[in-house]
Amino acid sequence: MEIKSRWIKSMNDFCLTVVMTALGLFLCFSDSIVPANMPTLPAGGILVRSDMYVRLIGGIMLLLSLILFIKNLNFNKAAETAALRFTTSSQGILTFVALIIYALLLQRVGFAITTFCLGFFLVFLYMYKENKDIEKTRPILIRMAIASAVFALALLGVVYVVFGFVLRVSLP
Secondary structure (H helix, E strand, O other): OOOOOOOEOEHHHHHHHHHHHHHHHHHHHOOOOOOOOOOOOOOOOHHHOHHHHHHHHHHHHHHHHHHHHHHHEOOOOOOOOEOOOOOOOHHHHHHHHHHHHHHHHHHHHOHHHHHHHHHHHHHHHHHHHHOOOOOOOHHHHHHHHHHHHHHHHHHHHHHHHHHHHHOOOOOO
């Protein structure tokens, strides 16, 4: 079954536009994401409340989805149109599963351990993919694992410094 329209250049981009618009509207108008009911305004006013950042991200998503929608319209009807296609790879599926496991374990295990494990897994997974032409001997796999661990530790350190100390956001 092929889903195609002569009005839209790429159905994949159109589906992305619909999802981004829905998510952007949810982020802009939902009251259940970040509580905004503070008894008094913070020192900086309404723009420094935590819910304003989430709403700003939603507004940016809405703007970008509008740009993508306009760019995707087939105004001259002479351009070639592409049908809806989903391509999957094992790395994409493993990344999706890893992110779901990360979200489920974040509160139970803790931020540091789950973030390190996710970073290590993803770096190792994509490093393994990028080096597909190289024979995977034990010393090479050990070097890849060490490099992945170093990167995951550095990522965790940067996240802790930026969010914990600079922005003073409490991490889970």
